[in-house]
Amino acid sequence: MGKTLFEKVWDAHSVKTLSNGQTQLLIGTHLIHEVTSPQAFGMLRERGLSVRFPKRTFATVDHIVPTNEAVEPYSDSLAQGMIEELRNNCVENDITFFDTNTGHQGIVHIVGPEQGITQPGTTIACGDSHTSTHGAFGAIAFGIGTSQVRDVLATQTIALNELKVRRINVNGKLAPGVYAKDVILHIIRTLGTNGGTGFAYEYGGEVFDGFSMEERMTVCNMSIEGGARVGYVNPDDITFEYLKGRKYCPKDADFDQAVECWRNFASDADCQYDDVVTINASEIQPTVTWGITPGQGIGINECIPTIESGETQSARASIAEALDHMSFEGGSELKGKKIDVAFLGSCTNGRLSDLKEVAHYLKGKKVAEGVKAIVVPGSQVVAKIAKSLGLDEIFTEAGFEWRGAGCSMCLAMNPDKLIGNQLCASSSNRNFKGRQGSPTGRTLLMSPIMVAAAAITGEVSDAREIFEF
Amino acid sequence: MNENSITKIEGRAVFVPGDDVDTDRIIPARFMKCITFDGLGEFLFYDVRYKEDGSKKEHNLNDERFSEATIIVGGNNFGCGSSREHAPQSIQKAGFNAVIAGSFAEIFFGNSTNLGVVCVVVGDDDRKQIADLIDKQPELVVSIDLEALKVNIGEYSFDCLIKQDARKSLLEGSFDALSELLEGNSEVDTVVSGLHYIND
Numbered sequence: 218m219g220k221t222l223f224e225k226v227w228d229a230h231s232v233k234t235l236s237n238g239q240t241q242l243l244i245g246t247h248l249i250h251e252v253t254s255p256q257a258f259g260m261l262r263e264r265g266l267s268v269r270f271p272k273r274t275f276a277t278v279d280h281i282v283p284t285n286e287a288v289e290p291y292s293d294s295l296a297q298g299m300i301e302e303l304r305n306n307c308v309e310n311d312i313t314f315f316d317t318n319t320g321h322q323g324i325v326h327i328v329g330p331e332q333g334i335t336q337p338g339t340t341i342a343c344g345d346s347h348t349s350t351h352g353a354f355g356a357i358a359f360g361i362g363t364s365q366v367r368d369v370l371a372t373q374t375i376a377l378n379e380l381k382v383r384r385i386n387v388n389g390k391l392a393p394g395v396y397a398k399d400v401i402l403h404i405i406r407t408l409g410t411n412g413g414t415g416f417a418y419e420y421g422g423e424v425f426d427g428f429s430m431e432e433r434m435t436v437c438n439m440s441i442e443g444g445a446r447v448g449y450v451n452p453d454d455i456t457f458e459y460l461k462g463r464k465y466c467p468k469d470a471d472f473d474q475a476v477e478c479w480r481n482f483a484s485d486a487d488c489q490y491d492d493v494v495t496i497n498a499s500e501i502q503p504t505v506t507w508g509i510t511p512g513q514g515i516g517i518n519e520c521i522p523t524i525e526s527g528e529t530q531s532a533r534a535s536i537a538e539a540l541d542h543m544s545f546e547g548g549s550e551l552k553g554k555k556i557d558v559a560f561l562g563s564c565t566n567g568r569l570s571d572l573k574e575v576a577h578y579l580k581g582k583k584v585a586e587g588v589k590a591i592v593v594p595g596s597q598v599v600a601k602i603a604k605s606l607g608l609d610e611i612f613t614e615a616g617f618e619w620r621g622a623g624c625s626m627c628l629a630m631n632p633d634k635l636i637g638n639q640l641c642a643s644s645s646n647r648n649f650k651g652r653q654g655s656p657t658g659r660t661l662l663m664s665p666i667m668v669a670a671a672a673i674t675g676e677v678s679d680a681r682e683i684f685e686f
Numbered sequence: 687m688n689e690n691s692i693t694k695i696e697g698r699a700v701f702v703p704g705d706d707v708d709t710d711r712i713i714p715a716r717f718m719k720c721i722t723f724d725g726l727g728e729f730l731f732y733d734v735r736y737k738e739d740g741s742k743k744e745h746n747l748n749d750e751r752f753s754e755a756t757i758i759v760g761g762n763n764f765g766c767g768s769s770r771e772h773a774p775q776s777i778q779k780a781g782f783n784a785v786i787a788g789s790f791a792e793i794f795f796g797n798s799t800n801l802g803v804v805c806v807v808v809g810d811d812d813r814k815q816i817a818d819l820i821d822k823q824p825e826l827v828v829s830i831d832l833e834a835l836k837v838n839i840g841e842y843s844f845d846c847l848i849k850q851d852a853r854k855s856l857l858e859g860s861f862d863a864l865s866e867l868l869e870g871n872s873e874v875d876t877v878v879s880g881l882h883y884i885n886d
């Protein structure tokens with residue numbers, strides 16, 4: 218019987234079985250950022266340990282970087298302290314750091330792929346739950362806690378349980394105006410926020426076969442919002458084409474050899490999955506969240522659920538809590554709700570293709586009065602290419618603020634925050650209470666094009682009625 | 687067994703209602719602008735406990751009756767969202783050493799276990815009964831017995847579950863895996879030698 222990609226990668230990286238039954242798993246590639254790594258370096262120093270494979274850790278700074286302030290010291294001294302701490306830790310331990318002055322800084326999940334560090338058949342860990350993004354390349358990639366960041370620095374391994382594999386097929390063709398973001402919001406809505414606990418999600422089917430790498434990354438990125446720590450797509454020619462020529466990828470004949478090796482990691486045709494789910498692409502609508510978990514999503518033309526529609530006591534309590542926080546009435550339409558802020562960016566949707574797609578439709582349009590709209594490229598590389606294509610001008614002419622690279626308003630560890638109970642149309646990944654910086658702030662997750670539609674009309678809108686697809 | 691071994695957790699408990707209690711709620715991101723985990727305890731569930739003007743909200747976590755609690759009783763999918771270890775660190779630093787929930791998000795569960803914060807699963811009906819019991823008698827001691835896999839409170843006893851490997855690590859006091867991982871250094875070199883992307 219054949220094996221899944223997950224099993225092949227797991228087997229290739231298993232060191233041994235630990236005394237409690239977990240596997241000691243080799244982490245081939247380790248990514249770090251300023252929020253979850255300083256304490257780990259502190260723990261190493263306390264125990265007198267050094268970094269065992271410094272060449273296998275790569276650092277960038279993203280969460281705390283102000284996107285409207287390029288010169289240090291930053292006005293937030295805590296942020297300044299964190300970037301300096303990371304800088305020092307990288308210098309002391311001989312770790313490659315994509316610092317703000319390199320032209321390569323950006324959100325860790327955008328930097329890894331664009332530098333060619335993210336490769337098929339590898340294990341990738343980072344102290345960040347959206348590390349699942351890198352699974353788009355056929356890597357087994359997942360978020361870890363800071364104690365495990367310490368473990369990777371000291372040993373290049375962690376203790377982990379093997380996961381089951383659920384194959385998720387999305388067959389057929391997406392309708393115009395329906396994007397990768399809608400696919401993952403639909404999957405989470407269907408399988409639940411904890412449906413993936415204990416599973417790695419393997420995404421496939423016609424829709425994924427046709428997706429670009431950036432679209433695959435958008436879906437894999439939000440696997441964790443469905444409870445799946447790992448999400449991946451089998452590597453194929455689209456993957457190899459994306460990687461060719463990237464800085465940290467093998468070159469020339471070595472690249473061809475690597476492709477042969479990478480191809481072999483793909484799940485075998487006769488492999489056995491622990492579960493299979495099949496979704497028809499034509500069912501997927503532009504999807505928007507109305508509540509406080511990424512699973513609380515509906516098609517743009519559906520109504521917000523009523524409390525009574527919850528099937529269990531706890532489901533009804535969850536709906537009630539969400540309606541209360543969002544100040545929405547059960548049974549009302551999501552379409553037409555006035556927004557205050559439009560945020561385009563994040564590790565989910567801050568890539569070049571996201572910006573290009575929106576700019577294409579935004580040309581000649583204007584952001585509605587009273588709406589604060591910001592666009593935040595996911596990395597300095599994305600920003601540079603976007604500028605060379607004139608995208609920044611299209612955005613600023615439409616009334617968007619063009620910002621520097623960083624996590625920005627996805628989690629508000631920087632000056633980009635909601636104020637009071639502002640309602641934000643957001644291309645990010647989490648709509649938790651307080652996520653965007655204000656405890657009473659309200660987030661609506663949606664695709665970049667839906668963010669643009671909301672920005673232009675000043676209210677939640679069906680992009681298909683605003684733009685011509 | 688060693689001095690870190692955890693066989694039983696005993697203490698008063700507080701009920702934190704709701705499913706999908708995420709790690710942003712456990713510790714809002716704005717309190718993560720720090721380079722150590724020191725002092726995170728005071729920010730635990732900050733926005734659940736305080737209004738924006740700094741005054742206290744009405745919540746069990748602000749209720750004097752539960753001020754001595756060392757065990758959290760939560761809902762389903764507890765700890766979902768971010769991988770931030772700041773979440774279990776703040777729980778531990780605020781004086782809690784166990785969470786009883788309907789289910790746990792995977793990364794949170796692992797991070798908690800690594801710190802010796804015990805996370806056990808108890809069914810919905812039983813948790814509701816536990817919540818009712820502690821609401822009526824906050825001074826009742828809740829006991830989580832990892833050997834017998836029981837949660838005992840007053841005259842009642844409920845079954846609880848925990849992943850087998852986590853249970854073993856807690857019972858044996860080996861939940862911090864680093865020492866054992868370091869012992870594997872030579873085996874690590876062998877695995878590395880077979881992986882081209884690490885050698886080149």
